[in-house]
């Protein structure tokens with residue numbers, strides 16, 4: 001079987017429907033029947049199992065009635081034959097597998113019976129009795145929420161903290177949206193078949209999938225020819241877009257970022273955006289803020305130029321001098337904030353709009369590819385006039401809606417940030433929960449502003465900014481996630497924009 005995987009296979013993300021439609025044909029092109037594909041799927045999972053636990057370990061294999069369960073029976077037979085202590089559990093121990101099940105699953109189940117592996121009801125499986133649980137309950141065929149006794153079993157399994165190896169998709173995770181349907185298994189490893197499902201990388205998934213292993217079963221490259229991915233994952237460091245600095249460059253070469261924000265009593269967000277823009281390599285950084293904040297902002301970083309603006313007219317010369325704008329950090333929702341926002345929107349300069357800037361944009365939508373919008377789900381809900389829960393229930397569709405409605409370059413932030421832009425639709429599966437602390441968004445806005453100032457096109461600046469911000473968050477939070485601050489990202493951002501790649 002072919003194992004080397006192309007860059008495109010690592011990037012491309014698909015929906016369950018695409019797998020259901022084309023996996024058989026992809027298998028055929030690779031020279032396999034559906035049954036042979038399933039045998040290969042079971043073997044791939046078994047090979048991963050061998051990496052996690054040694055021969056002799058106690059394993060519970062928990063099977064549903066569909067083909068995900070079928071994969072489970074194949075693993076059970078292989079594991080038993082290899083000398084593992086295998087216990088089999090089934091969602092419906094007495095029933096036959098579904099009619100749509102492939103022959104190898106039926107054969108493997110029969111073989112397990114002949115080998116004396118008695119099937120017990122799934123809800124009798126007490127996780128603590130085992131070294132590893134194999135989740136073969138539901139995969140891409142999950143069609144309704146996991147409820148009742150099964151949901152209770154999933155909750156107990158998750159509480160046990162016994163490692164789980166999930167087949168294809170952790171049971172209860174929607175493979176398209178990454179949402180939990182009722183209750184979902186938390187796995188340490190997920191071995192996913194043929195191609196990546198987009199829902200494995202965003203929404204609730206990052207807390208459920210563990211390490212993801214792609215087993216393309218030799219059919220991946222054929223599958224890619226049959227189905228177009230609507231989304232791709234950023235897998236390559238974007239440093240080449242920025243490149244090394246030219247030896248004879250000067251500060252004017254690297255652009256001038258103007259941060260517009262910091263209404264009365266709110267200097268912090270603009271300070272973070274300002275420092276991020278400086279550390280990300282902007283030639284010059286200015287801040288336009290309420291006059292009451294000039295002293296405190298100027299005292300933070302002597303390299304920045306800080307201007308108090310009482311009235312929008314005072315902004316004009318600053319707007320004319322700027323290569324990029326970052327509008328919104330701490331801007332406020334009062335009359336001063338509104339007038340300042342309006343003055344910024346009157347110029348054509350590329351703008352990163354965040355925080356209160358997004359609040360004002362939602363009141364009076366504007367369409368432009370020179371706008372870079374960086375909403376978190378709450379801000380996205382305001383922009384799309386729905387609620388945060390709607391956004392989280394389908395992050396992919398709402399990211400597309402934002403791009404289509406505002407004609408802007410957008411990122412929908414959160415674990416598995418989604419970028420919908422003139423460069424297409426990209427998912428960034430980097431970052432960490434260490435980044436769930438106030439100020440991280442301000443840091444991102446300043447970083448993107450600096451990349452625009454240094455000459456990247458808006459969509460490139462957005463993609464590279466979100467990627468480096470997430471990687472910086474991972475590095476800053478790696479040893480002690482709690483208490484990680486946006487300020488901790490600044491020296492790491494400096495390294496990343498100079499081509500550093502963390503191990």
Ligand SMILES: NC(=O)C1=CN([C@@H]2O[C@H](COP(=O)(O)OP(=O)(O)OC[C@H]3O[C@@H](n4cnc5c(N)ncnc54)[C@H](OP(=O)(O)O)[C@@H]3O)[C@@H](O)[C@H]2O)[C@@H](O)CC1
Nearest residue numbers: 037038041066067068138139140141142143144145146168
């Ligand atoms: N085809 C191939 O080549 C390959 C396929 N492969 C494998 O097949 C998997 C897909 O198999 P699948 O389509 O049979 O779906 P699967 O995930 O087993 O679930 C369907 C069953 O679950 C049931 N059900 C759903 N939700 C439920 C709920 N909440 N509560 C209770 N029941 C629920 C549903 O019931 P129904 O909706 O029919 O009433 C049906 O019985 C895929 O993920 C991969 O592992 C690999 O081997 C590679 C080769």
Ligand SMILES: Nc1ncnc2c1ncn2[C@@H]1O[C@H](COP(=O)(O)OP(=O)(O)O)[C@@H](O)[C@H]1O
Nearest residue numbers: 376413414415431432433435438439440441442
């Ligand atoms: N659990 C997580 N995993 C990955 N990235 C995260 C996580 N939590 C937060 N982030 C990232 O941190 C940033 C938070 O931004 P935001 O919510 O605007 O913060 P603030 O408004 O406090 O500055 C976003 O880029 C988001 O993607």
Ligand SMILES: [K+]
Nearest residue numbers: 135138167169
């Ligand atoms: K599963």
